Amino acid sequence: MRRWNGWGNTDIQIKLPPKGLYLLQDLLGEGQIQPDYPLEKLLQRIPDSRLPQHPLISFDPKLRLDHAHGQSLPDWIRLRGGTLERFPDGVAQPATIEEVQEMLQFAADNDIIVIPFGGGTSVVGHLEVPLVQRPVLSLSLQHVNRLIDLEPENLLATFEAGVRGPDLEKQLNSEGYTLGHYPQSFEFSSLGGWVLTRSSGQQSKYYGRIEQLFAGGEILTPQGALQLLPVPASAAGPDLRQLLLGSEGRIGVLTKVIVRISRLPEKDDIHAVFFPSWDEAREGVQELAGSFLPLSMVRLSNPKETMVNLAFAGHERQLRFLGQYLRMRGVPPTQACMCLIGFIGSQRMVRNVRREALSILRRHHSVSVGKSIGKVWKKNRFRSAYLRNTLWDLGYAVDTLETAVTWDKVNSTMAAIEKSIESCMAQWNESVHAFSHLSHVYRSGSSIYTTYVFRLAETPAETLSRWKMLKQAASQAVVGCGGTISHQHGVGVDHKQYLKAEKGPLGISTLQHIFSHLDPDQRMNPNKLLP
Numbered sequence: 198m199r200r201w202n203g204w205g206n207t208d209i210q211i212k213l214p215p216k217g218l219y220l221l222q223d224l225l226g227e228g229q230i231q232p233d234y235p236l237e238k239l240l241q242r243i244p245d246s247r248l249p250q251h252p253l254i255s256f257d258p259k260l261r262l263d264h265a266h267g268q269s270l271p272d273w274i275r276l277r278g279g280t281l282e283r284f285p286d287g288v289a290q291p292a293t294i295e296e297v298q299e300m301l302q303f304a305a306d307n308d309i310i311v312i313p314f315g316g317g318t319s320v321v322g323h324l325e326v327p328l329v330q331r332p333v334l335s336l337s338l339q340h341v342n343r344l345i346d347l348e349p350e351n352l353l354a355t356f357e358a359g360v361r362g363p364d365l366e367k368q369l370n371s372e373g374y375t376l377g378h379y380p381q382s383f384e385f386s387s388l389g390g391w392v393l394t395r396s397s398g399q400q401s402k403y404y405g406r407i408e409q410l411f412a413g414g415e416i417l418t419p420q421g422a423l424q425l426l427p428v429p430a431s432a433a434g435p436d437l438r439q440l441l442l443g444s445e446g447r448i449g450v451l452t453k454v455i456v457r458i459s460r461l462p463e464k465d466d467i468h469a470v471f472f473p474s475w476d477e478a479r480e481g482v483q484e485l486a487g488s489f490l491p492l493s494m495v496r497l498s499n500p501k502e503t504m505v506n507l508a509f510a511g512h513e514r515q516l517r518f519l520g521q522y523l524r525m526r527g528v529p530p531t532q533a534c535m536c537l538i539g540f541i542g543s544q545r546m547v548r549n550v551r552r553e554a555l556s557i558l559r560r561h562h563s564v565s566v567g568k569s570i571g572k573v574w575k576k577n578r579f580r581s582a583y584l585r586n587t588l589w590d591l592g593y594a595v596d597t598l599e600t601a602v603t604w605d606k607v608n609s610t611m612a613a614i615e616k617s618i619e620s621c622m623a624q625w626n627e628s629v630h631a632f633s634h635l636s637h638v639y640r641s642g643s644s645i646y647t648t649y650v651f652r653l654a655e656t657p658a659e660t661l662s663r664w665k666m667l668k669q670a671a672s673q674a675v676v677g678c679g680g681t682i683s684h685q686h687g688v689g690v691d692h693k694q695y696l697k698a699e700k701g702p703l704g705i706s707t708l709q710h711i712f713s714h715l716d717p718d719q720r721m722n723p724n725k726l727l728p
């Protein structure tokens with residue numbers, strides 16, 4: 198069963214190893230455990246619905262609660278603290294594309310706001326219910342999830358947009374194919390959600406981000422259906438797929454998605470190396486990113502993140518040996534930077550690419566430790582998200598933010614983000630531990646993914662107000678350094694005030710005009726994305 202106020206299924210609990218807990222207590226102090234607001238009380242506070250009756254719409258309070266939020270830290274604070282105040286007036290769960298169409302017509306006939314709902318894993322407030330006079334309908338795509346067509350010859354597959362990660366891969370894998378898109382939220386997020394938020398998967402270096410995997414499909418806008426042909430390339434003017442990607446439910450409901458698939462690879466390995474310092478690590482990884490080698494992943498943790506990863510991993514005996522080995526090879530434990538590198542393809546290709554890649558990294562003094570850390574990482578790649586539940590129960594909040602910058606700005610941006618979070622927290626005489634990794638590397642630059650952990654405050658309102666200030670400080674640092682406000686999570690409500698700095702006034706008004714053309718009544722997920 199899915200947790201109503203946290204991440205994932207209730208039967209999965211992740212324990213924090215003693216060393217991890219000591220580290221947190223040492224860095225931040227004893228956690229400030231807060232009681233959870235009871236579900237029953239929250240359900241009683243859900244107001245009466247303003248929607249007219251329709252056989253496809255449910256008014257069930259629990260369903261309305263489950264569709265009132267995503268998975269951002271503010272969402273968690275409001276759920277756990279019982280301060281969530283806005284709920285959709287009803288939830289439609291159509292089972293076919295025709296029923297989606299019927300719901301959109303019903304919404305148009307009755308002046309209803311529609312929030313398309315994929316897997317509900319947004320971390321930037323995409324699903325927040327706006328404060329408006331008009332009734333709000335959450336339109337869940339959960340049951341619109343079939344494989345419509347598989348075209349082996351063209352390496353294309355057509356799915357209904359609500360299909361979620363595991364179901365999509367299961368159907369492709371059984372025919373010998375994969376999409377290869379693995380965001381950490383894979384278990385619950387949907388294909389439509391990935392497209393609408395411009396998602397990036399853990400192995401996007403090889404398979405491509407969703408922009409590269411999305412070949413075409415169909416979106417139902419209030420002005421009619423847009424059909425997007427899955428041609429492999431085109432010079433026929435601006436690409437309408439780019440308009441749809443990242444539109445965050447603002448222009449309609451994506452119903453059919455045609456994706457580019459790959460044959461299942463013979464080998465899919467992850468190798469770990471350690472560097473003796475951040476500068477050597479960053480230079481090594483930058484050279485690797487420019488090498489054109491077909492890697493599936495390059496993920497470089499800074500020393501603070503390496504320390505946390507190892508402390509949270511458990512396996513104390515093996516880690517002691519690892520520490521001794523690294524010291525012997527000239528890698529000081531306090532400066533060590535762990536880097537995971539993914540290799541995919543035939544046996545022969547993996548062997549050759551690995552040899553080349555490791556030889557590049559050796560020139561930057563990396564120490565290779567083989568595949569065992571990579572195997573553990575792969576096994577737990579979706580499980581580490583459950584640690585958020587564990588940490589909250591111990592009295593700590595965790596949030597992440599991400600950007601991408603050109604290589605010349607990587608060091609300064611990473612330092613500015615971490616510093617902005619640390620200095621902002623100091624005003625409450627509280628500590629915060631902020632650490633980062635480069636999660637996706639490109640020839641011209643890299644994404645930076647920062648995680649920060651801090652103690653819960655005494656009230657949900659105070660935790661939320663601290664989060665707002667931390668988020669603002671970090672977002673200003675990102676914008677000030679010339680980074681994008683989001684590399685993969687999207688804009689939603691949490692990032693929209695920073696979009697103007699990136700797109701400029703003309704860029705914003707162009708998008709506004711396009712959105713109003715396709716959705717003249719501002720029916721589709723208003724108040725998101727654009728300031």
Ligand SMILES: Cc1cc2nc3c(=O)[nH]c(=O)nc-3n(C[C@H](O)[C@H](O)[C@H](O)COP(=O)(O)OP(=O)(O)OC[C@H]3O[C@@H](n4cnc5c(N)ncnc54)[C@H](O)[C@@H]3O)c2cc1C
Pocket residue numbers: 204267268312313314315316317318319320323324338358359379380381382385386387388389390391392393394395396397398399445446447449450451452582685686687722725
């Ligand atoms: C623990 C965790 C880890 C994460 N890791 C990653 C990661 O590695 N990479 C990454 O990119 N993101 C990650 N995310 C963020 C999130 O999973 C992505 O943004 C994801 O793409 C959202 O998909 P969803 O199906 O859950 O969409 P939802 O959250 O349901 O919706 C997101 C937006 O898309 C719109 N939408 C959804 N489906 C449709 C549709 N069919 N038609 C029109 N609009 C639609 C919604 O209206 C909303 O605006 C993570 C989130 C969590 C909680």
